[in-house]
Amino acid sequence: MGTGVTRSMTRAIYDFIWRHEPATKNEIAAALGISLPTVSKYLTYFAREGLIDVGSKLSSGARGGRIPIGYVCRDNGRFAIGLDVTAERTRCVVLNVRGEVLANRRTPRAYSRDDDYFRFLGEEVAAVVAESGIEERRILGVAIGVPGLIDEASGVLYFGRVIDNLGLSIADFGRYIPYSSRLVHDSEAAGFAEFWERPTDTNAYYISLGKSVGGSFHQRAASHRGERGLTSEVGHMRIHPQGRLCYCGRYGCMDPYCNSRVLAASGDGSVGLFFERLRSGESAAVRAWDDYTSDLAIVIHNVRVMFGSRIILGGDVGAKCGPDLEPLWRKVDDLSFLPSDSRSFLRACTVTEYPIALGSALHVVDQFRNDPDRFALPRSRTRGA
């Protein structure tokens, strides 16, 4: 941080420019109640950090007077990396501060709990950085989306059965990654990507209907994570006592009824093929969707009465089910104790391409947006930025 530049003012000015670009010195000074020389000092600091550009010269000034300069946040001022780790492949993306994807890499590789695998993750990050051609010193950090529950205080996974990651932390996953790194719960990351796309939503509950079921709850003002990150584990909501065995070891959880494999079983292993068969009216697929939506409706009803928020269906199923929600809407409305129009609050996701890697990286971008000073460039190397 430069001399005389405070963190709170850095954040306030950067945020103002972000929301009002192109923003002039006068506008910044008036909005934040600070002097023009102070604004200039911060703009100099931002320019040195490579965080802003001179945008268009505004022609709204009086004729013959000085034309005010509008400042904009630099798209490629900083970069974030998101990594999605699953049982059978990794996905790695590079974003700029606007959340635009600059590089995107998918690599088939079976997860294994060993040093070779963690070394592979480091190589994947290096590869995606090289593909993107970005300056390394502008990398804010890496967020790795993993299935499992992460204790926020210790950063250790204390529930990890989808892949064998119980007891691991960023010290393991990030061992060969030379940037600031952290773990993110995969369902939270995917929900965050969806929420990011809809800045007008005040809150949303995201249900990830993938090979396992997860969830996350998002609020514009603050995220709700619960104790030790235990919130929205909707996959283990009990809907059929003495029902099917869940991977968690208990019976009757929602997961074995609503994970995407249930539908894929009627599509030769493919969720996409299942929906094709459903739409062509194949009776086995129609029956499977009827059972599936009956179980899912229970969970959606429960979530709705608890959170009263919008509900978004994600994961493999959410990415495909948009045109087929009619029976689900009807069943959810039938369960409601109030007059209900679930079309107004229940929808399929719109972020269907690699939402976990994307949402993980967006977490890093969001952290930067809320506090740009946390990611000041290394002092000795800022010259010539």
Ligand SMILES: [Zn+2]
């Ligand atoms: Zn369970």
